Amino acid sequence: MKRMLDDHRRAELTRLVRFLGVEMKELLLLHQALTHTSYANEARHSGSIHNERLEFLGDAVLDLIISENLFKRFPQLTEGELTKARANLVCEHTLAKKAAEADLGRYLLLGKGEALSGGRERVSILADTLESVIAAVxxxxxxxxxxxxxxxxxxxxxxxxxxxxxxxxxxxxxxxVAQRTPDNKISYEVVSQTGPDHDKVFKISVHLNDQELGIGIGKSKKEAEQQAAKLALMTLNVICE
Incomplete structure (x- = not known):
């Protein structure tokens, strides 16, 4: 990374670092973390390096940080509960929300087409950018x-x-979640059950009032209902995939 930052970009990145509550010896690393592939492809003559490699590293670092914290902080949780909690903490939806709170879209370098199509607010881009920033730090x-x-x-x-x-x-x-609004009603309906008695497969739908929110499949009604409820929570943007 031979490219030098101009005063305006350096001031921008310094402001972001201050918000994140860290110090950076090498702001060029943070600059790279905020350089999308679309920008690097359009500005090849400038020697810009995009953030995809940093994203790869940041994903692994984030996973380890959250895994270690959950493991130490919640000794009462089972492996399955820890996995469920981690999945929601590091999923795309959560990371994009955190990136938006940090206003990363404002500092992101995008190609003209990507910028015009709303790339600064795109969930996938924001989530990937936060992972890149984590790697840079x-x-x-x-x-x-x-x-x-x-x-x-x-x-x-x-x-x-x-x-x-x-x-x-x-x-x-x-x-x-449903009971936060008075008169809301959750109901489950068996859509189908197939297979012999010893190996049945149930398909069950879940409804919020008259709106179908998801269909679950399982070897028992309980399993299918749990799957349907999970899909409903995803539909309502309560949890991530």
Whole structure:
């Protein structure tokens, strides 16, 4: 990365670093983290390097930070509960929300077409950019500083794990979400059951009032209902895939 940053870009990145609560010895790393492939392809003459490799590293660093924190902080949780909590903490929807809160779209370098088509607000781009930023901070400042930053960014979501919100069974969770609005009613309906008695497969739909939110499939009615409730929570943007 031989390219030097102009004063305007350096000031922008310094403002972002201040918001993230970290220091950066090498702002060019952060600049790369905020350079989308569409921009790098259009500005090849400038020597710009896109953020895809940083995204790869950031994904792994984020996974380790969250896994370690959940493991140490919640010794009462089972492996399945830890997996469910981590999946919601590091999923695309959550990361995009955190990236938007940090206003990463404002600092992102995009190609003209990508910018015009709404790339600064696109969920996938924002989530990938946050992972790239995490990698840049990790390479520049190390694991401890990066951990502190990530846990600050995801503090609200980690609080939901503390209250049990991310680890309760899906049917209970869906019922509680529905009951936030008076008169809401959750119902389940068997769509079909196939196969012999010893190996049946159930297909069950879940409805919020008259609206179908998802169809679950399972070897038992309970399993199918849980799957349907999970899909309903995803439809309602309560949890991530």
């Amino acid at each position: 990790y390479l520049d400042q190390g694991f401890a500083v990066t951990t502190d930053m990530v846990l600050r960014l995801l503090s609200k979501e980690l609080a939901l794990v503390q209250t049990g919100e991310y680890v309760k069974d899906f049917k209970t969770w869906l019922q509680e």
